[in-house]
Amino acid sequence: MITKEQILIFKHSADTLHQAQDYTSATILYFKTLFAIQDFLLLNEIGESPKDHNARFRQLEKHFPGLYRELDLEFTTYRDTYSKIVDQETCQRIKTLVENDLKKYQIKA
DSSP states (O other), X not given: OOOHHHHHHHHHHHHHHHHTTOHHHHHHHHHXXXXXXXXXXXXXXXXXXXXXXXXXXXXXXXXXXXXXXXXXXXXHHXXXXXXXXXXXXXXXXXXXXXXXXXXXXXXXX
């Protein structure tokens, strides 16, 4: 079960890598943070978190259409992190997305 504390730990780790200008690793952790936020919200909304990305997409589409659209737009970026170097602009875009969701859903320490 994902907790707010875990979400914030992932975000802190991503921020540390971002500050070190390791944009690829930071982006991967920002996505991990994003998935954790989504799973946390789904767990609270429907009582379960998805087992994989496909399930996450289906559950978000039904229960959080805004988050679904957000993820749908950026999922290619996530897949690219496995084989490409991520630039600062892309990393910043994902970081901002995460920060906006943290604020929107009031996930804080």
